[in-house]
Amino acid sequence: MQERAPEMELIRQAQGGSRAAFDALVRQYEQQVLRLALHLTGSEHDAEDIYQEAFLKAFRYLGNFRFECSFYTWIYRIVTNLCLDQMRRRKTRREDHAVVLDRSGDEIDLLASVSDERAFSNPAKELDRKHMGEKIQSALEKLTPRERMVFELKHYQGLRLRTIGEMLNTTEETAKNTLFRATKKLRTQLAELR
């Protein structure tokens, strides 16, 4: 609550037209927005576009924010909708799933950039892990955009199902069912790895 009080003040100031207050809100949430968009789209370029569009929308419609939910939920709702639109537009994705493109078009290997700190790690296991990561990304791509979003928000972002339901304008129960379907599909896809 103590953390929310200054945030509410920032929001009120931003609603009153304070650009500095809005910038402060952007700095508070930009990492999370980019992280989610990057993981979902697999593209820095798309993540940057989503970031831009999300905060522009937030700026334009901040006057409509009525403190009925947290600002976090509100901004995530905007971002998830934009990500869903993006995923629907890009149903056919690149085959090289473990690789994302940076701004200049260069490839970044997400799996290679994560170090394995386990004591028994070795190059062979690293290779296996990278292979697994690719398979998982491929399996994730085969989910519907909505299933992918629910799994992303639950498994990777660690949000409560209730919050996910709020963000996606649905109920907690529907979010739970969607998560159940997503895990079933993923298990079928990944059966060969086990």
Place this chain on the structure above:
Amino acid sequence: MNCDLMHERLLAAAYGELQDDLVHELERHMSDCPNCQAEEAQLQALKLLADAYPVLEPEPNLVARSRMRLEEALDALPPLRWYERMMQRAGNNIARLQGMPVAASLLVLIGAGAGGLGGFRMAEIRAAQAVNQTVPSALGVQMQPMANGTPAEETINISSVVRQPNSGMVEVRYNHVVPERIQGSLEDPAIRQLLMLASENSDSEGVRDDSVGLLAAECRAGHGCQATGIRDALMAALLYDRNVEVRRKALEGLEPYVTQDVQVRDAVLEALMNDPDPRIRTAAVNLLQPLEADTSVREVLYSVSNSDRNPHIRTVSRQVLSQVPEIQ
């Protein structure tokens, strides 16, 4: 126990979403169900596998670039116009109202209640005015309030007036939503009020005749026509009733007051000037005879003696005028 349901609960438990009261039930089921134990193992494997596609923190360059691009876009945005700000505020206000359904419902209920009550009061006032307006205003006739709660103002129509033989009792039948009946003495203010209404409103000539006849008899007998509106009712009947017999009876009832009441005298003079029936005009001349010295009476008699279309009335008028020495 249904394993499909348990699989759903297993997933909820794996993500920390299972309610506390269901955890124990799930554990008991798991201890006896190899199928669900396998399901749990697969779920844990999936969670482990999924972590092989990690979530990375965005690089500082990406964050800085995104921020700069956003700032440029924000700088390029035109400021909100006044009507856009107004619409935003209006939208917020409406949403706030929607957020308070109880308050909105109360407002609607209060508004409807106040409107209904106001409408009811207005209807009452108008009904009262409508009753009062039935009395001719030319003579300044006033409706007297009823005593003893008699429904005079709400009376719609009087159907009959009957005097009981060998008694001072009168029976008046009237419609008051449903037909009703009241019985009482002619001295009874309620009866008198109904008779006055009957003399002015009833569609039935017989009812008007009966009621005016009774009221006139009361006046001729000297039974308290002073304070009530009976005299006014008789004047109205004399001047406006369509039935000559009713007018004649009204004129008879007014006779005791011609000499003392200027209003009555004026009403009789008007009847003399304008009544279409010569019998009424003749009776009026006779009534005015004791007042031949009155200026207004003389003027009317003079006019009638010259212009009345009935020769008998002209003659009678001249005879009356001839008795006044000043005119000769």
